[in-house]
Amino acid sequence: MKNKSSSSRLRQTQSLNGLWDFAFLGRIDLETFNPEGALIYEKMPVPSAFDALPIHAGKRGAAVYRTRFVIPPGHEARVEFGAVSMWCRIYVDGVPLRDHACGYAPFFVDLPAKETPERELMVLVDNRFDFDRVPMHEEYFDFYQYGGILRDVTCYLLPLNQPFIDSVQVTPHERYRDGEVEVRVKVGGIVPEVLHFALQFDGGEVQTHEVRMVNGEATCSASVPEPRTWSPDSPSLHQVRVTLRDANGNDVDDMEIRFGLRRIEARDGALWLNGEKLQLRGYNRHEWHPNYGPCTPSLQMVVDLQLLRDLGCNFIRCAHYPQDQRFLDLCDELGFLVLEENLGWGQREKTFASAKWRSDHAESLRAMVRASYNHPSVIIWGFLNEAGTDHDYSRAVIAETVNTLRSLDPSRLVTYATMFPLEDKHFDLVDLISLNIYPGWYGCEGVEQPLECIKPHLDRCIESIDSRGFTDKPILVSEIGAEALYGWHDAHNDFFTEEHQAEYLRRACLASLEHSRCCGIALWHFSDIRTYSGGRSLTRPRTFNNKGTLDEYRRPKAAYQVVREIFHSFAKTNDSVDQVDTLVGE
Ligand code: ADA
Numbered sequence: 001m002k003n004k005s006s007s008s009r010l011r012q013t014q015s016l017n018g019l020w021d022f023a024f025l026g027r028i029d030l031e032t033f034n035p036e037g038a039l040i041y042e043k044m045p046v047p048s049a050f051d052a053l054p055i056h057a058g059k060r061g062a063a064v065y066r067t068r069f070v071i072p073p074g075h076e077a078r079v080e081f082g083a084v085s086m087w088c089r090i091y092v093d094g095v096p097l098r099d100h101a102c103g104y105a106p107f108f109v110d111l112p113a114k115e116t117p118e119r120e121l122m123v124l125v126d127n128r129f130d131f132d133r134v135p136m137h138e139e140y141f142d143f144y145q146y147g148g149i150l151r152d153v154t155c156y157l158l159p160l161n162q163p164f165i166d167s168v169q170v171t172p173h174e175r176y177r178d179g180e181v182e183v184r185v186k187v188g189g190i191v192p193e194v195l196h197f198a199l200q201f202d203g204g205e206v207q208t209h210e211v212r213m214v215n216g217e218a219t220c221s222a223s224v225p226e227p228r229t230w231s232p233d234s235p236s237l238h239q240v241r242v243t244l245r246d247a248n249g250n251d252v253d254d255m256e257i258r259f260g261l262r263r264i265e266a267r268d269g270a271l272w273l274n275g276e277k278l279q280l281r282g283y284n285r286h287e288w289h290p291n292y293g294p295c296t297p298s299l300q301m302v303v304d305l306q307l308l309r310d311l312g313c314n315f316i317r318c319a320h321y322p323q324d325q326r327f328l329d330l331c332d333e334l335g336f337l338v339l340e341e342n343l344g345w346g347q348r349e350k351t352f353a354s355a356k357w358r359s360d361h362a363e364s365l366r367a368m369v370r371a372s373y374n375h376p377s378v379i380i381w382g383f384l385n386e387a388g389t390d391h392d393y394s395r396a397v398i399a400e401t402v403n404t405l406r407s408l409d410p411s412r413l414v415t416y417a418t419m420f421p422l423e424d425k426h427f428d429l430v431d432l433i434s435l436n437i438y439p440g441w442y443g444c445e446g447v448e449q450p451l452e453c454i455k456p457h458l459d460r461c462i463e464s465i466d467s468r469g470f471t472d473k474p475i476l477v478s479e480i481g482a483e484a485l486y487g488w489h490d491a492h493n494d495f496f497t498e499e500h501q502a503e504y505l506r507r508a509c510l511a512s513l514e515h516s517r518c519c520g521i522a523l524w525h526f527s528d529i530r531t532y533s534g535g536r537s538l539t540r541p542r543t544f545n546n547k548g549t550l551d552e553y554r555r556p557k558a559a560y561q562v563v564r565e566i567f568h569s570f571a572k573t574n575d576s577v578d579q580v581d582t583l584v585g586e
Helices: 298-310 325-334 355-372 392-408 450-467 498-513 534-539 559-574
Strands: 013-015 018-026 042-046 062-070 077-081 087-092 095-100 107-111 118-126 153-157 163-172 180-189 194-201 206-212 217-223 238-245 251-259 264-267 270-273 276-278 280-285 315-318 337-341 378-382 413-415 433-436 475-479 518-523
Touching: 042 062, 077 087, 087 107, 095 107, 163 238, 163 251, 180 194, 180 238, 194 217, 206 217, 264 413, 270 518, 280 298, 280 475, 280 559, 298 325, 315 518, 325 337, 325 355, 355 378, 355 392, 392 413, 450 475, 450 498, 498 518, 498 559
Parallel strands: 280 315, 280 518, 315 337, 337 378, 378 413, 433 475, 475 518
Antiparallel strands: 013 153, 018 042, 018 062, 062 118, 077 107, 077 153, 087 095, 087 118, 163 180, 180 217, 194 206, 194 238, 238 251, 264 270, 270 276
8 A cells, every 4th residue: 555645746756665685694793884795695575574574583683685776867866764673774875875763763865866777775774772872762662672674665766956845744724624724845955045836736726836935945825625624523635736846837846745624722621623622532552463563564554443443442642653654644544533652662861861862862753743744633742651751850851852843843732641640740841641550550569459449540640630730731541551361261350361451441441531631541552562572571471561452463352342332432422423333445
């Protein structure tokens, strides 16, 4: 399935996905790697995580990928990588062009022109944990971190001696219902003083614009003819084609993107979508399947969304990294609301002290917003899941991240998920307060009736937040859950049985959705995932995080029907239109 959020008619575009040459190099010294002497003896599909394939399972070290392709002589080109994990160095025709160290964020390299058509792309990847080289990935994260070229690789030919479109961002204005939007065109290559371009919405009439460039960008207001509002009940999408023209009126480059007309707000202690109060009902979801690791096929994404829709969900928290664009395309089309977050998991003072981490984190944030800006499904940007936000040392990083996100995109809400609901020090900085809580699961050693802890704990968290003066901020339960091993039942209905999990989730859903201050819930989590290896995994049976309502093969546990019933009953009371049966097939 093709990435639908952007395309071009004028640019020559080629997918570089396919079978690449490959070799696992192991624990080599990366600085001694010689691209010319690389002994390459295997084939590897791109995209894939090499260590998700049984033949390389569990290996950590360097690996090299190589492909050859052709572009017309004299042309510059851009190669976009959807994600390469965890660290990589990109060589073009034997020359190292850049390193990249956030395994889930998209990035690109610009290929210089050459007199001959054949080009060689080599990607040295490394999935070893090394805080100095790749501080965004730390080994204690509660999900398995793989290596490889995880997402699509695409090559675009850039126009010769002309400006080209780097990105197009469409932002709905206050009068979005009437089709009023702002269009921002970012230009690369030769940047003119005044940009001549044409806009064509939904294949209709062409509107021409001449705009003075500011910092490489041209911004104008425009009006979408026959506007339709986007919402989960009615996920209507619009398209706009932006065509750059040279001084003689010739078309030199173009880009078509999809967008939606909708507005998200946080005010009066609640969330509002298109002016209507919004209740979020959903799950946290990792991009993962045992057969493919983090490189799930589109079919699996559709299957997951069908199941989430069947469960009565309107919301997905995409834990804990920037998403594959194919998944967000599907959320746009099917009408799911999304919280997309930057890679982060439990960072503390040592991480924040690293200049390399700060710069990689900021780069990854910018890449996430650039890639996902036009998806109407994305309503909230998240970052730094469960960081040390009970301390002052985290304030500068949180403030800086919020400022970066707001300056890149003032149209969406910003949040981080805290594990310190009672002690957190930075709620004032965000639009939405997100709580990861596990009452009656973690920390209930010695408690007679752990399930009885759920509601009182949530009530206490909310009271404490309100008593600290945050009554205007919506509160989301961004994680809550309990483990169950698929197929495990016994007479005690105790921890790890399906029955215990079902009862836990029942209480968690009711405590959250019935609370007037709570704008929604994202259960932890959709399906079981592989996590820690080695000694850390002793707290995780099977080396899996087993809190899925479905197991890793998407087989439902007992909790499935319980959650389904509750979510559907709240959907009936809270949503204007019952959207349950409206899933549109691919
Ligand atoms: C955390 C974390 C999740 C997962 C969960 C759990 O809140 O954000 O990634 O680790 O706890 O299962 O304990």
